[in-house]
Amino acid sequence: MKTILSFFLLSLLLIGCAKEEIQSIKIKNQYTIEVPNFMSQTAILNRDASLQVQNEAKEFFTVVIDEPQAEFNEMMLTLGNQYESNFTGYTNLITDNLKLMVEKNNFSEIKDVTIDDKKAKLFTIEGTVDSHEIIYHLGFIEGKKHYYQIVSWTSSKQKKANFKNMEQIVHSFKETVK
Numbered sequence: 001m002k003t004i005l006s007f008f009l010l011s012l013l014l015i016g017c018a019k020e021e022i023q024s025i026k027i028k029n030q031y032t033i034e035v036p037n038f039m040s041q042t043a044i045l046n047r048d049a050s051l052q053v054q055n056e057a058k059e060f061f062t063v064v065i066d067e068p069q070a071e072f073n074e075m076m077l078t079l080g081n082q083y084e085s086n087f088t089g090y091t092n093l094i095t096d097n098l099k100l101m102v103e104k105n106n107f108s109e110i111k112d113v114t115i116d117d118k119k120a121k122l123f124t125i126e127g128t129v130d131s132h133e134i135i136y137h138l139g140f141i142e143g144k145k146h147y148y149q150i151v152s153w154t155s156s157k158q159k160k161a162n163f164k165n166m167e168q169i170v171h172s173f174k175e176t177v178k
Contacts, residue, residue, distance in 0.1 A: 021038075022037060022172075023039075029176060030066065031175045032173075033172055034172035035062060045063050051064040058161065059154050060153075061153050061154070062152040065148070067149075068145060105125055106125070122137075122140075122170065124136065124138070125138070126156065134153050135155075135156055135163070137170065138152075139173070150173060
């Protein structure tokens with residue numbers, strides 16, 4: 001009986017430690033990103049996104065928005081805006097807008113990192129949107145000719161189940177444009 005119980009417990013441990021199956025998605029010969037197999041592509045999350053994936057049952061969503069650097073930088077110069085016409089300005093503009101959108105927000109420190117040998121910034125926001133408690137994990141990446149915004153979110157109650165995948169998605173980004 002002890003042998004059967006030990007085998008059962010070992011099996012549960014191995015299943016719990018099994019690596020999540022992933023799928024690599026290539027977008028417009030521009031970039032690839034890896035997402036869990038349990039996510040499927042959709043077109044309903046953000047009209048500006050070049051990639052949208054979700055799993056409604058797990059309350060887990062990710063979008064990637066890519067914007068040509070030249071267009072953003074020109075727009076900032078034309079508007080005479082308070083934001084610089086560069087990667088820092090891009091990041092600050094989006095971050096400031098998120099602070100307005102997410103109520104009772106708690107922003108983590110913005111970390112400067114490297115993803116795919118490119119300058120990147122990562123941070124997390126927890127707060128309320130439309131009376132739903134949500135956690136967002138964001139990554140901004142300065143590509144060769146585009147700025148990339150990778151946004152994953154889940155309900156606060158699913159944070160423990162989804163947060164590791166949220167981090168892995170951002171770190172899997174690879175720009176394929178030459």
